[in-house]
Amino acid sequence: MKYYRLFILFIVMIASNAVKAQENNAGAIWPVLGKNDTIRVAATNDNGYMIPWIGLNEVVINGQRIWHSAAEQAAFNRLRYNVLKVMPYALYAKRRYEKLESDLATVSDKKDQKRLVKECDNEIKNMFNTEIKELTITQGQILTKLIDRELGRTTYDIVKQTKGGFAAFSYQLIARVVGHNLKNTYNPTEDRDIESIIVNSGYYQ
Structure with a gap:
């Protein structure tokens, strides 16, 4: 009732x-x-x-950029080349770690979780050994920023979550020796040139 x-x-x-x-x-x-x-x-x-x-889709209008010098334009062109070079790796890392998190959420057994993490780690290592190791220091620095942009977490945080704090610390030491920093973060305001390149790259259309 x-x-x-x-x-x-x-x-x-x-x-x-x-x-x-x-x-x-x-x-x-x-x-x-x-x-x-x-x-x-x-x-x-x-x-x-x-x-x-009637509702309208968002329209982004970008003005014509004016270069103050040929050197400034050349620097931007180099940055654009480097961003477009590493962007596919950042998107791959996003898809792979999202899949890992999804897979981990479906299993409770510790052995199965370790197996899934190891499989993901091996895939990343294989890509590193075949492609990423050829990146320049600048490209590597941009890649760590883009991973933070796509995943909302630094490369250091991802390694710490999947491999543990000691592994993250060890990887960071190695990265610093060769000029990288796994703790690099992405700021759309400070990295506005990178953001502009990505927005106009066609990856999200």
Whole structure:
């Protein structure tokens, strides 16, 4: 009986809201429609006047960049080359670690979790041995930033989560020797040139 009363109350509330909405719109002033006004759109009651509207997708407008010198333009072109060079690796890392997290969420056995982590680690190592090891120091630095951009976590944090604190510390020491920093973070404001390159690269269209 208790649930029956709640159900009746729920129906009454819905009905009263519907009646109220009809009353609010009954005396509203609607715009005069032309012969070509055949598309149904949403409308908002603004002090008695029904204002039709339609949602639009976000439009990003980028101005024409003005270079102060040939050297500045050359530096940007180098940055663009490096960003586009490593962006696929950052996207791959994002997809692979998202899959790892999804897989880990489905198993509770510690051995199975270690196996999944090891498989992911081996895939990353294979890619490193075949491709990433050829990156320059600058490209490696950009890659660590982009991984933070895509995953919301630094490379150091990812290694620490999957391999443990000691492994993360060891990898960081090795990285620092060759000029990298696994703790590099991404800031869209400070790295606005990189952000501009990525936005205009077509990766997210």
